[in-house]
Amino acid sequence: MSRHFSEDKVASFLASQKYRILDQNVIFPTGEIDIVASKGRMLVFVEVRYRKNFDAAETVDLKKLERIMQCAYLYTGGEGSYRVDVFACGPKGCHWYKGVRLDGCCESVEWLNLW
Amino acid sequence: MDVVKVWSGLTFGDRFVPVEIQITYGAGLPAFHMVGMVSESVEESKERVRYALKSVGKSIPQGRVMVAFLPSEVTKSGAHFDLALLHGFLKGNSERLIVGEVALDGTVRATVQSLRVIAAAYNSGTKKFICPRLPESVLKLMPDGDFFMVEHVSQLLSGETSTAVEDEGGTECQGRIGLNDVKGSGIKRVAMIAAAGWHHVLLMGNPGVGKSMVAERMVGIMPSMSNSEKLDLLASTGTLPDHRPARFTSWNSTPAGFFGSAKGTPGEVTFAHRGVLIMDEFPQYRKDILEGLRTVLDCRAVLASYGSQRLTWPADFLLVATSNPCPCGYLGHPKKVCKDSPTSVMRYLGRLSGPVADRIDMHYWVKADEPNEDVKAVEERVCNVWELQKSRWESEGFIHAGHIPGERVDELVEVGSSVRKLLDDSVEKAGLSRRERHKILRLSRTIADLEGAHDIGINHLIEAISYRQVIPWLRSLVP
Ligand SMILES: [Zn+2]
Numbered sequence: 001m002s003r004h005f006s007e008d009k010v011a012s013f014l015a016s017q018k019y020r021i022l023d024q025n026v027i028f029p030t031g032e033i034d035i036v037a038s039k040g041r042m043l044v045f046v047e048v049r050y051r052k053n054f055d056a057a058e059t060v061d062l063k064k065l066e067r068i069m070q071c072a073y074l075y076t077g078g079e080g081s082y083r084v085d086v087f088a089c090g091p092k093g094c095h096w097y098k099g100v101r102l103d104g105c106c107e108s109v110e111w112l113n114l115w
Numbered sequence: 116m117d118v119v120k121v122w123s124g125l126t127f128g129d130r131f132v133p134v135e136i137q138i139t140y141g142a143g144l145p146a147f148h149m150v151g152m153v154s155e156s157v158e159e160s161k162e163r164v165r166y167a168l169k170s171v172g173k174s175i176p177q178g179r180v181m182v183a184f185l186p187s188e189v190t191k192s193g194a195h196f197d198l199a200l201l202h203g204f205l206k207g208n209s210e211r212l213i214v215g216e217v218a219l220d221g222t223v224r225a226t227v228q229s230l231r232v233i234a235a236a237y238n239s240g241t242k243k244f245i246c247p248r249l250p251e252s253v254l255k256l257m258p259d260g261d262f263f264m265v266e267h268v269s270q271l272l273s274g275e276t277s278t279a280v281e282d283e284g285g286t287e288c289q290g291r292i293g294l295n296d297v298k299g300s301g302i303k304r305v306a307m308i309a310a311a312g313w314h315h316v317l318l319m320g321n322p323g324v325g326k327s328m329v330a331e332r333m334v335g336i337m338p339s340m341s342n343s344e345k346l347d348l349l350a351s352t353g354t355l356p357d358h359r360p361a362r363f364t365s366w367n368s369t370p371a372g373f374f375g376s377a378k379g380t381p382g383e384v385t386f387a388h389r390g391v392l393i394m395d396e397f398p399q400y401r402k403d404i405l406e407g408l409r410t411v412l413d414c415r416a417v418l419a420s421y422g423s424q425r426l427t428w429p430a431d432f433l434l435v436a437t438s439n440p441c442p443c444g445y446l447g448h449p450k451k452v453c454k455d456s457p458t459s460v461m462r463y464l465g466r467l468s469g470p471v472a473d474r475i476d477m478h479y480w481v482k483a484d485e486p487n488e489d490v491k492a493v494e495e496r497v498c499n500v501w502e503l504q505k506s507r508w509e510s511e512g513f514i515h516a517g518h519i520p521g522e523r524v525d526e527l528v529e530v531g532s533s534v535r536k537l538l539d540d541s542v543e544k545a546g547l548s549r550r551e552r553h554k555i556l557r558l559s560r561t562i563a564d565l566e567g568a569h570d571i572g573i574n575h576l577i578e579a580i581s582y583r584q585v586i587p588w589l590r591s592l593v594p
Binding site: 055057058060065086088095097100101103104105106107108109 | 141142143144145146177178179
């Protein structure tokens with residue numbers, strides 16, 4: 001399973017949840033955002049991680065979060081409402097961390113059987 | 116948010132400080148944080164906890180796990196918080212004090228630090244524990260304790276306690292060496308008096324006369340350690356020797372090794388608590404050690420401050436110092452001649468009259484060819500004096516003649532008028548200080564007690580005075 005495969009799976013899952021996929025693999029000076037989606041007025045910046053042997057979420061440290069937040073800021077110019085989601089994927093499925101904040105806490109976590 | 120509370124503790128000197136551990140779970144990317152002044156040694160327990168959970172088929176809960184150690188102003192160090200953390204993850208809250216290091220495979224181990232925490236906590240009134248399996252000798256010291264002992268983390272889940280008792284064998288007096296192989300009746304008597312009344316002693320003599328040999332044997336003629344003495348030693352050092360400690364130190368000791376370090380390791384003076392501390396080549400010790408030793412001898416404890424916290428280590432040892440009479444060692448030798456200049460000898464002897472020497476009651480000149488007679492029933496006589504002196508002065512706050520503070524000697528050691536006259540005359544003739552007078556009185560009391568005499572007699576006083584004459588005699592040998 002490749003990185004792009006899991007990103008595509010996540011993108012189609014989001015689409016099935018009535019999200020509009022605006023962009024994929026957007027490159028910024030501070031890094032890359034895997035998926036930019038929107039639902040209503042809310043912009044969603046999505047980081048997709050895949051690891052075969054351990055919890056992919058552990059690879060998202062506070063530094064990485066900060067970079068994603070900077071990209072989101074550059075994309076939106078700091079205007080409008082937006083949030084950051086992390087999909088931590090493994091061979092059996094994904095954890096969807098919704099609304100992750102800079103300190104690593106999030107609004108909710110959901111387990112998805114994506115493949 | 117769920118909060119799980121368990122509690123553990125740490126030691127500060129010999130004092131127990133309870134530590135509350137709060138485990139909070141929250142939604143978020145996986146993280147395992149520890150807060151509350153945790154040192155690296157506590158940080159390392161994260162990995163041990165992770166693996167130990169794996170050993171029972173569990174893992175750290177998903178999400179953000181925050182572990183807070185309270186009170187936050189005290190630095191937490193040591194590996195003994197592992198078991199408390201694991202209990203928090205596996206079983207949740209507990210009102211018992213939880214102490215123990217856990218290996219990667221889930222085995223629970225008793226470290227020196229955990230033994231110290233358990234003993235100090237018991238001393239301060241804690242009775243219920245979850246801990247590693249403790250040896251029978253340690254359990255015996257805490258008869259009121261309720262110990263849930265676990266050898267493996269899995270027992271936290273099963274609730275089964277470890278009942279197997281370590282077989283230690285041996286008898287109380289195992290390994291005790293008396294004075295039998297010490298040669299010389301004089302030195303044996305000095306050892307007996309010093310041990311009986313807890314009088315610090317300075318043994319002087321030419322090289323090779325066996326000054327330090329007797330020192331180690333003095334613990335062998337003292338009564339066995341009481342449970343509370345053992346518990347104090349366990350709480351402050353984490354060690355439980357079979358018999359009273361005899362600690363040998365050398366002149367190149369560092370202050371940290373000698374008195375203990377602020378980080379929490381006790382020094383030699385504490386390892387020698389309620390035993391003997393031997394200072395070999397006493398005049399050559401560093402000045403800062405000799406200076407510090409004065410307060411330790413007066414307080415019978417090491418008082419230190421660490422940040423804003425005051426810290427106390429027990430250090431009630433019997434000091435046995437040894438010294439040559441001069442730099443070359445041969446002053447006073449029957450055949451050899453001292454090659455030192457008079458000034459260097461006087462400077463050397465001068466170091467024996469500093470603040471520490473002021474607290475040494477007995478001086479003795481050790482000779483190679485003393486007559487050697489057996490001293491009978493030494494242990495029994497020493498034991499009787501201990502009981503007698505304890506019953507006499509315990510209400511005053513001390514249990515040995517050697518503990519009587521200078522300002523109370525005249526009040527607590529009574530002498531008849533004829534003895535007093537001889538004492539006053541001798542003091543005046545020799546120009547002795549008040550301190551010297553107090554030492555003579557304390558020693559006379561112990562000597563009289565050893566002889567089973569109610570009143571201090573002339574012969575007791577004369578013997579006591581003889582233990583103050585070594586240095587004046589050596590000075591008289593210098594041209
Ligand atoms: Zn000499």
